[in-house]
Amino acid sequence: xxxxxxxxxxxxHFTAVDDVSFTAEAGRxxxxxxxxxxxxxxxxxxxxxxxxxxxxxxxxxxxxYIDLPNPGLEVGVLLDASAQxxxxxxxxxxxxAQLFMGLPRHRVEEMLxxxxxxxxxxxxxxxxxxxxxxxxxxxxxxxxxxxxxxILDEPANGLDPAGIRWxxxxxxxxxxxGGTVLxxxxxxxxxxVIADDIVMIxxxxxxxxxxxxxxxxxxxxxxxxxxxxxLQRGLAELGIATTVSEDxxxxxxxxPALVGKVALETGVALTELRAADAGLxxxxxxxxxxxxxxxxxx
Amino acid sequence: xxxxxxxxxxxxxxxxxxxxxxxxxxxxxxxxxDTRSGFWLIASIAISAVLATGGVILWAPDGELTYSxxxxxxxxxxxxxxxxxxxxxxxxEWSQRTGLTTFTLIPHRSxxxxxxAISAVLxxxxxxxxxxxxxALGNLVGAAVTGTSPVxxxxxxxxxxxxxxxILSLLIxxxxxxxxxxxxxxxxxxxxxxxxxxTAFGLLAxxxxxxxxxxxxxxIQFSQSGLFVFEKSLTGEQWANIAVTxxxxxxxxxxxxxxxxMRAEVK
Numbered sequence: 001x002x003x004x005x006x007x008x009x010x011x012x013h014f015t016a017v018d019d020v021s022f023t024a025e026a027g028r029x030x031x032x033x034x035x036x037x038x039x040x041x042x043x044x045x046x047x048x049x050x051x052x053x054x055x056x057x058x059x060x061x062x063x064x065y066i067d068l069p070n071p072g073l074e075v076g077v078l079l080d081a082s083a084q085x086x087x088x089x090x091x092x093x094x095x096x097a098q099l100f101m102g103l104p105r106h107r108v109e110e111m112l113x114x115x116x117x118x119x120x121x122x123x124x125x126x127x128x129x130x131x132x133x134x135x136x137x138x139x140x141x142x143x144x145x146x147x148x149x150x151i152l153d154e155p156a157n158g159l160d161p162a163g164i165r166w167x168x169x170x171x172x173x174x175x176x177x178g179g180t181v182l183x184x185x186x187x188x189x190x191x192x193v194i195a196d197d198i199v200m201i202x203x204x205x206x207x208x209x210x211x212x213x214x215x216x217x218x219x220x221x222x223x224x225x226x227x228x229x230x231l232q233r234g235l236a237e238l239g240i241a242t243t244v245s246e247d248x249x250x251x252x253x254x255x256p257a258l259v260g261k262v263a264l265e266t267g268v269a270l271t272e273l274r275a276a277d278a279g280l281x282x283x284x285x286x287x288x289x290x291x292x293x294x295x296x297x298x
Numbered sequence: 299x300x301x302x303x304x305x306x307x308x309x310x311x312x313x314x315x316x317x318x319x320x321x322x323x324x325x326x327x328x329x330x331x332d333t334r335s336g337f338w339l340i341a342s343i344a345i346s347a348v349l350a351t352g353g354v355i356l357w358a359p360d361g362e363l364t365y366s367x368x369x370x371x372x373x374x375x376x377x378x379x380x381x382x383x384x385x386x387x388x389x390x391e392w393s394q395r396t397g398l399t400t401f402t403l404i405p406h407r408s409x410x411x412x413x414x415a416i417s418a419v420l421x422x423x424x425x426x427x428x429x430x431x432x433x434a435l436g437n438l439v440g441a442a443v444t445g446t447s448p449v450x451x452x453x454x455x456x457x458x459x460x461x462x463x464x465i466l467s468l469l470i471x472x473x474x475x476x477x478x479x480x481x482x483x484x485x486x487x488x489x490x491x492x493x494x495x496x497t498a499f500g501l502l503a504x505x506x507x508x509x510x511x512x513x514x515x516x517x518i519q520f521s522q523s524g525l526f527v528f529e530k531s532l533t534g535e536q537w538a539n540i541a542v543t544x545x546x547x548x549x550x551x552x553x554x555x556x557x558x559x560m561r562a563e564v565k
Contacts, residue, residue: 041565049405050398050564066405069316077402083395087333093399096332099325100317100403125334141399 001026001180002047002149007056009042016042018204019056024182024197026148029175031195031212032184033284039204040184041079044153048077060149072101076142076150081134081158086127090117090137093126094144101145111140116166131158139167150174152183156190168194188284200284220253224272225263234266235259251276322409327417330387339383343425344432346375351436355443363440364449368433369460373526376425378492380464381471384418385484388475393482397564407560415472422468426461455531463525466544467492470518473548477555479562491547496520518543 002024009017017039024030034040045051047058049065058065060075068074084093094108112122115136126134135158142150150171156164171194175181185191191198198215200208208215225231228250232242235252242252252259256275263270330336350371358367388411391397404410441448470491474484496519503510514521514536521539524532532540 045563045565048402050401052561052563068314068405070314071405072403073314077399079398079402080395083398085333085390085394085396087335092332096325096329097399097403099321099328102317102321 001061002030002151002182003059003062004043004047005057005059007043007046007058008054009039009046009051010054016204017046017053020201020204020206021056022199022206022209024149024180026180027175027178028196029171029181029183029194030197030199031191032182032199032201033186033188033191034184034201035186038201040201041153043201044079044151044182044184047151048075048079050079070101070145072097072145072147074145074147074149076145076147076152078138078142078152078155080153081131081138081155084126084134084137087125089123089125090129090133091122093137094122094140097141097144103144107144111144114143115140132160132163135159136163139170148178149180150182152181154185155183156185156187164190220251220276221256221259222272222274222276223250223252223259223263223270224248225250225268225270227268230266231259231263231268234262234268238262317404317409319409319413322404322413323416323420326387326410326413327420330383330417330421333390336383336386339379339386340421343376343379344428346379347372347429347432350375351432355436355440358440360444360446363437363444363446364451365433365437366451368436368440369429369452370526372429372433373460373464376429377464377467380422380425380468381474381488381492382485383421384414384468384472385475385488386481387414387418388472389479389481389484392479392564395565401564408556411476411556411559415469418468418472419465422465423461426464430457459525459532463522466518466522466525466540466548469548469552473552473555476559477551479555479559492519514539515542516546518547 004020004022007017007020008015020039020043022030032040032043042051046053046056047060047065048071060068065071065075071077088096091108091112094111098105098108109119112119117133117136117140121129121133126137129137135155139152139155142152152171156167159167168190171181171183175196183191183194192212195212197211198209199206223231228244228248232244232250235242235254240252240254240258242250244250256273260270260273263273331340351368354363354368354371358371391400391410400410401407437448437450471484471488474487474491478484478487496517499509499513499517499520503513521536521543524536525540
């Protein structure tokens with residue numbers, strides 16, 4: 001479990017991370033979502049002690065990262081897959097991690113196999129790797145100590161669709177076995193598919209957090225029907241506000257089950273009834289509109 | 299795509315112990331050899347030692363074919379290469395951004411810096427042993443070629459002086475690496491410090507009488523030069539010169555650099 005409490009990081013007058021608090025629970029995948037420059041990476045660097053917080057603390061299973069005797073065995077970290085010595089081979093980079101952690105030698109070949117790097121690829125220098133291969137190597141480095149907590153910054157970057165699918169299954173499996181997984185991304189779809197809990201950050205501040213279902217649930221219901229008037233009246237009798245757009249779509253804040261029940265009682269034949277999950281993307285763009293570089297597009 | 303074998307994830311980890319410093323030193327030592335540039339830098343010590351020895355046999359006057367001539371000739375390339383190894387060992391964590399992994403696996407940065415210092419000194423000692431062996435072989439070969447008996451004009455104490463001098467040169471590189479944390483910056487600064495500054499001090503000393511007496515207390519190269527001449531033992535004042543210049547050029551900048559290394563953001 002990762003507990004972030006009131007973390008603030010200032011650079012002069014600029015506040016990169018502003019009073020961020022959240023928890024990444026064991027057995028769950030927590031998605032850390034935000035546009036570029038929102039403070040995701042800075043927060044993650046604070047977690048592992050690479051950046052000092054101006055104020056606030058982070059604990060991992062109740063302890064500060066710096067107090068972990070052999071951190072690689074407890075926390076798997078991948079912050080930037082490109083941050084490797086271009087002159088080392090992939091296998092050598094993994095061997096260094098294995099030696100630091102004091103793991104048996106065979107773990108290196110095992111992990112190369114887990115991340116699907118062939119022996120030939122592993123013998124090449126990282127300078128010749130594609131971003132996807134570096135990403136796999138980085139994930140191997142994070143996993144080699146078999147840690148209970150994973151902290152991954154943009155791990156899906158540069159992976160091909162099959163690779164993204166593979167990583168999703170891998171992280172899901174990790175969480176299902178009781179591990180804590182925190183991954184950041186600006187790839188909304190990726191987070192939407194994999195995360196159980198979502199923490200959204202914009203301009204260094206948390207703009208929204210909760211379980212994925214909670215966040216999606218809050219949006220309401222979308223209904224289409226041949227004749228919307230009786231349904232609208234029925235809902236109004238229950239004190240439920242509705243809006244009907246010009247293209248004949250009724251929207252309301254309550255959940256679809258209730259709307260369906262009212263439709264049945266009022267005898268309206270529905271042509272469409274669904275939760276108004278405009279998708280996390282709309283929500284993401286809406287919530288972070290002020291911090292978006294390209295302005296609000298939602 | 300391979301699925302994770304069920305038994306390879308979640309193997310029960312025995313009680314977790316603090317990573318011992320010996321292990322950190324071993325890994326840091328390995329990291330000095332395992333890149334192409336690192337490997338050739340270290341290999342170049344052996345190569346230049348052999349070349350310098352060959353040069354002495356070929357071109358030195360027969361009367362000067364003594365062990366001290368060989369050791370002195372080998373010193374010049376080695377004294378330049380060793381500090382470069384120390385510089386890169388430190389700066390590559392920032393220049394190549396490997397620090398992101400290193401300082402995550404060993405979060406106490408002082409342990410990494412200590413391990414790097416120890417492994418750099420170990421490499422210096424290894425290079426010195428190599429230098430003495432190559433020099434000795436050169437001396438034997440040289441004597442065989444000229445048909446004379448080899449001259450061993452160096453004492454063990456003088457050898458130890460020589461090793462100390464080399465380690466101090468290496469530590470200058472190490473200090474610059476810690477202070478600047480940039481490969482290019484530290485290497486340029488090293489060459490300025492070893493070639494430009496001593497020349498400037500030398501010119502100042504010849505033109506200004508007041509500086510001539512001061513030079514041994516200010517100029518680290520000048521104060522250490524006694525360590526490399528296989529002639530006489532050092533006087534107490536010369537040791538004091540080495541100590542004073544060591545504190546001002548090595549310890550103080552190193553202390554400042556360490557403060558920054560401990561606090562700096564690794565990104």
